[in-house]
Amino acid sequence: MNFRDPAQYTEDFISYLKAKNPRENEFHQAVSVVVESLAEFLVKNPRYLQAKILERMVEPERVIMFRVPWSDDLGNIHVNRGYRVEMNSAIGPYKGGLRFHPSVNLSIFKFLAFEQVLKNSLTSLPMGGGKGGSDFDPKGKSDNEVMRFCQSFATELSRHIGPNTDIPAGDIGVGGREVGFMFGQYKRLRNEFTGVFTGKGIEWGGSLIRPEATGYGTVYFAEEMLKMRGDSIKGKTVAISGSGNVAQYAVEKVLDMGGKPVTLSDSNGTIYDPEGIDRKKLEYVKILKNGYRGRIKEYAEEYNVTYFENQRPWSVKCDVALPCATQNEISGEDADTLLGNGCFVVAEGANMPSTYEAKHKFLEAGILYAPGKAANAGGVAVSGLEMTQNSMRINWTREEVDQKLKTIMVNIHNTCVKYGQNPDGSVNYVKGANIAGFVKVANSMIAQGLV
Numbered sequence: 001m002n003f004r005d006p007a008q009y010t011e012d013f014i015s016y017l018k019a020k021n022p023r024e025n026e027f028h029q030a031v032s033v034v035v036e037s038l039a040e041f042l043v044k045n046p047r048y049l050q051a052k053i054l055e056r057m058v059e060p061e062r063v064i065m066f067r068v069p070w071s072d073d074l075g076n077i078h079v080n081r082g083y084r085v086e087m088n089s090a091i092g093p094y095k096g097g098l099r100f101h102p103s104v105n106l107s108i109f110k111f112l113a114f115e116q117v118l119k120n121s122l123t124s125l126p127m128g129g130g131k132g133g134s135d136f137d138p139k140g141k142s143d144n145e146v147m148r149f150c151q152s153f154a155t156e157l158s159r160h161i162g163p164n165t166d167i168p169a170g171d172i173g174v175g176g177r178e179v180g181f182m183f184g185q186y187k188r189l190r191n192e193f194t195g196v197f198t199g200k201g202i203e204w205g206g207s208l209i210r211p212e213a214t215g216y217g218t219v220y221f222a223e224e225m226l227k228m229r230g231d232s233i234k235g236k237t238v239a240i241s242g243s244g245n246v247a248q249y250a251v252e253k254v255l256d257m258g259g260k261p262v263t264l265s266d267s268n269g270t271i272y273d274p275e276g277i278d279r280k281k282l283e284y285v286k287i288l289k290n291g292y293r294g295r296i297k298e299y300a301e302e303y304n305v306t307y308f309e310n311q312r313p314w315s316v317k318c319d320v321a322l323p324c325a326t327q328n329e330i331s332g333e334d335a336d337t338l339l340g341n342g343c344f345v346v347a348e349g350a351n352m353p354s355t356y357e358a359k360h361k362f363l364e365a366g367i368l369y370a371p372g373k374a375a376n377a378g379g380v381a382v383s384g385l386e387m388t389q390n391s392m393r394i395n396w397t398r399e400e401v402d403q404k405l406k407t408i409m410v411n412i413h414n415t416c417v418k419y420g421q422n423p424d425g426s427v428n429y430v431k432g433a434n435i436a437g438f439v440k441v442a443n444s445m446i447a448q449g450l451v
């Protein structure tokens, strides 16, 4: 590998990564963006290169894959695959969500776990990074089926996790219901009541504001970026994708701040409500999605607005875009459309929602563009606060947690500015987040010897 020329080093490292991890496209994408941001910094700080920190960071400390057998309500037997990628524990126990979705594979969990390491470092809380889940699809399953699956999944997972080892939480397809079933099974097997999962129910060890934290935090981050330009969310038209946990609370916070959210989506299509999704309509979405688990199309029928079948929200005119659904949901073409329509703020509520091409288009256009590891770090940050409350056996109030969340998001923003500010005063938040997240983990790894 060429340790003198950043461009050549980047190319060499990506070739090395691809040769070692063939066909893991999402993982290659996530690492490539990080290496591109870091290369110049690494060449100027060769101790990280000599210690092979990046080579170590892209190799998970441990990957656990396991069988998850369960039976449906008719007694038919199903077999799913479970995963937990324990990526890096240099600055704390592994921490990160579980995703239940039929599309998952090892590449997706490795990209998510790699991003989680840097994200958790940015929060300034003592959390390492991990991610996991299963190809189980909760859609269309009864509560009892979901419970049996979660119990089977947690039975194996419980051997590998613990409040000081690895603390899972929710992600796509895993919310309060699933965390409850898994926590219950863990407690039964281990005979201990500990803060092993976060996103727990409020009556049994959960933190106030955890459900809201990712969506709220994303909007707080967007507001901080706008503040740098003497502007705010107030009066802005906001396109939001997804309609799950992150999207719902992003809508709520945009409303609190005087913006107008106009879209929501799911894997079948997008609703466009030019009048704005107000609080009453948001309540409808929460019942639709969290209660009887329907499709977003029903919103269009309820409120007589446009529904774009099999389309994403990015063709709608907006000032601010908050992608809050899933990875690679903004293509290069979508980025062109957004930019062409005057969108000048993109804050990623989801993990890696912009493709490699889209990301570069946003960076080249010089808009306010916040990568997921910075903008959506509020969720895991409040998970960290839930762990603290569990350890201390106390509960903070809603206001206390929200204030801490806001402070963490402002600090992450300022850290990105510190490491990502260009000579002309503009900020490359991708570079800032990647360097800042990396430095703390890398220094800790060096201090801990060859681990």
Ligand SMILES: NC(=O)C1=CN([C@@H]2O[C@H](COP(=O)(O)OP(=O)(O)OC[C@H]3O[C@@H](n4cnc5c(N)ncnc54)[C@H](O)[C@@H]3O)[C@@H](O)[C@H]2O)C=CC1
Residues within 6 Å of the ligand: 170, 171, 172, 173, 174, 175, 214, 242, 243, 244, 245, 246, 247, 265, 266, 267, 268, 324, 325, 326, 327, 349, 350, 351, 376, 377, 379, 380
């Ligand atoms: N829940 C959390 O605290 C955090 C979540 N995230 C990320 O935010 C994103 C959304 O997660 P949640 O809201 O928690 O999940 P969720 O399960 O509550 O909602 C996911 C939403 O994305 C949509 N979606 C899923 N796959 C899709 C696809 N292939 N095409 C279009 N839409 C799709 C679903 O219809 C749903 O509306 C994910 O990228 C997740 O990794 C990031 C940080 C924390």
Ligand SMILES: O=C(O)CCC(=O)C(=O)O
Residues within 6 Å of the ligand: 095, 096, 097, 098, 116, 119, 167, 168, 169, 170, 171, 198, 351, 376, 377, 379, 380, 381, 383
């Ligand atoms: O709260 C957590 O531990 C997980 C959050 C998460 O999965 C994420 O930040 O992507």
